Amino acid sequence: xxxxxxxxxxxxxxxxxxxxxxxxxxxxxxxxxxxxxxxxxxxxxxxxxxxxxxxxxxxxxxx
Amino acid sequence: xxxxxxxxxxxxxxxxxxxxxxxxxxxxxxxxxxxxxxxxxxxxxxxxxxxxxxxxxxxxxxxxxxxxxxxxxxxxxxxxxxxxxxxxxxxxxxxxxxxxxxxxxxxxxxxxxxxxxxxxxxxxxxxxxxxxxxxxxxxxxxxxxxxxxxxxxxxxxxxxxxxxxxxxxxxxxxxxxxxxxxxxxxxxxxxxxxxxxxxxxxxxxxxxxxxxxxxxxxxxxxxxxxxxxxxxxxxxxxxxxxxxxxxxxxxxxxxxxxxxxxxxxxxxxxxxxxxxxxxxxxxxxxxxxxxxxxxxxxxxxxxxxxxxxxxxxxxxxxxxxxxxxxxxxxxxxxxxxxxxxxxxxxxxxxxxxxxxxxxxxxxxxxxxxxxxxxxxxxxxxxxx
Ligand code: FES
Ligand SMILES: [Fe+2]
Numbered sequence: 069x070x071x072x073x074x075x076x077x078x079x080x081x082x083x084x085x086x087x088x089x090x091x092x093x094x095x096x097x098x099x100x101x102x103x104x105x106x107x108x109x110x111x112x113x114x115x116x117x118x119x120x121x122x123x124x125x126x127x128x129x130x131x
Numbered sequence: 132x133x134x135x136x137x138x139x140x141x142x143x144x145x146x147x148x149x150x151x152x153x154x155x156x157x158x159x160x161x162x163x164x165x166x167x168x169x170x171x172x173x174x175x176x177x178x179x180x181x182x183x184x185x186x187x188x189x190x191x192x193x194x195x196x197x198x199x200x201x202x203x204x205x206x207x208x209x210x211x212x213x214x215x216x217x218x219x220x221x222x223x224x225x226x227x228x229x230x231x232x233x234x235x236x237x238x239x240x241x242x243x244x245x246x247x248x249x250x251x252x253x254x255x256x257x258x259x260x261x262x263x264x265x266x267x268x269x270x271x272x273x274x275x276x277x278x279x280x281x282x283x284x285x286x287x288x289x290x291x292x293x294x295x296x297x298x299x300x301x302x303x304x305x306x307x308x309x310x311x312x313x314x315x316x317x318x319x320x321x322x323x324x325x326x327x328x329x330x331x332x333x334x335x336x337x338x339x340x341x342x343x344x345x346x347x348x349x350x351x352x353x354x355x356x357x358x359x360x361x362x363x364x365x366x367x368x369x370x371x372x373x374x375x376x377x378x379x380x381x382x383x384x385x386x387x388x389x390x391x392x393x394x395x396x397x398x399x400x401x402x403x404x405x406x407x408x409x410x411x412x413x414x415x416x417x418x419x420x421x422x423x424x425x426x427x428x429x430x431x432x433x434x435x436x437x438x439x440x441x442x443x444x445x446x447x448x449x450x451x452x453x454x455x456x457x458x459x460x461x462x463x464x465x466x467x468x469x470x471x472x473x474x475x476x477x478x479x480x481x482x483x484x485x486x487x488x489x490x491x492x493x494x495x496x497x498x499x500x501x502x503x504x505x506x507x508x509x510x511x512x513x514x515x
Contacts, residue, residue, distance in 0.1 A: 078236075096262060096263055099263030099264075100262055100263040102263070103257050103258065103265055104257070106257075106265075107239065107244050107246060107255055107257050109236075110236050110237045110239070110246050110254060110255055111235075111236045111237055111239050111246070112236050113234075113236030113237070114236070125265065128263070129264065130263050130264055130265050
């Protein structure tokens with residue numbers, strides 16, 4: 069993930085964070101991952117993905 | 132420390148009638164304080180060219196510009212409009228964009244990842260309310276977007292007014308737009324391989340004042356003078372706005388077999404006419420029936436100036452096709468040679484300005500009036 073951070077592959081990063089958020093983690097950790105997934109989806113300009121992540125974040129109180 | 136009172140008399144003299152006037156006082160050429168005064172009262176107090184539209188050709192393209200120290204971001208939005216913002220994050224003031232690039236999505240601040248859309252809106256504030264909580268009542272996105280800078284584009288030149296108090300751009304540009312109305316409604320195509328820069332060790336004003344007069348042509352540009360003589364030139368003077376010179380014998384032979392297409396529907400006077408204008412403060416333009424060039428001055432310090440040269444053509448084919456590549460290269464090389472010929476005189480005048488007793492110099496009342504128009508403009512803006 070660190071290598072991706074520097075590589076400009078934001079779509080990939082977004083999906084990795086989103087995937088991490090599906091693991092059985094405390095709510096705070098899932099929200100944290102979804103936040104990063106959301107930011108990188110915004111950077112990627114992937115509007116449908118952004119909308120999906122915003123829905124999830126709202127449910128978890130992140131937006 | 133330079134005090135405006137120290138140069139007030141010199142400024143008043145520069146505004147006087149040309150027969151009596153001296154040129155601008157030397158501290159405006161040789162001191163950092165003079166440069167700072169101009170930054171505040173000329174460059175950051177009115178319309179100034181900071182980039183070309185061709186620098187950000189595609190939606191999402193962004194170019195950071197240091198405008199005499201003020202960090203600006205020029206970008207083309209999704210609808211193709213050029214926008215200019217302060218290149219600074221509204222959070223803790225981090226520079227947002229440090230090199231030209233394209234944004235497919237938002238602009239993310241490299242520090243804490245606040246994100247802005249290309250229309251300047253604050254789009255995301257990750258963790259602003261604590262880990263994983265991405266909003267907070269104290270940060271209203273509607274009030275915390277990128278700070279827009281008043282901007283306009285004309286003849287593919289991008290102008291800003293960072294003060295926000297200059298006259299409306301259309302009013303400001305109206306005198307030159309009227310003069311060149313034959314061209315202003317025509318599309319311009321940036322020439323491939325037609326950009327170059329010159330790094331000149333002189334105050335920016337020397338480049339302007341040299342550009343707007345034809346007096347030096349026979350001495351400094353003997354090649355040019357062989358087909359375009361001094362007597363074929365006339366002065367262009369719009370006090371308070373621009374000055375320059377025109378020729379009635381523009382007809383260079385770049386090739387025996389090929390020429391560039393002309394802009395459509397030009398009146399006959401442009402068949403052999405061309406005009407060269409310094410639009411105050413920092414843009415030098417040349418207009419011809421088949422191409423336009425611009426030299427945008429980026430003043431780096433009181434004694435160093437970058438000249439950014441670009442050439443535009445009348446058709447896409449002339450501007451980009453391989454068929455015209457050689458002709459474009461020849462044209463760019465011709466202009467570059469001429470602009471390089473000017474470097475020794477503008478750098479020489481920069482050295483001359485250090486002479487302790489130099490009074491700003493006298494003008495030829497006949498040949499130097501475009502230069503005097505420029506000096507009077509500077510003096511008026513500094514002195515009020
Ligand atoms: S300074 Fe830009 S997000 Fe903090
Ligand atoms: Fe010249």
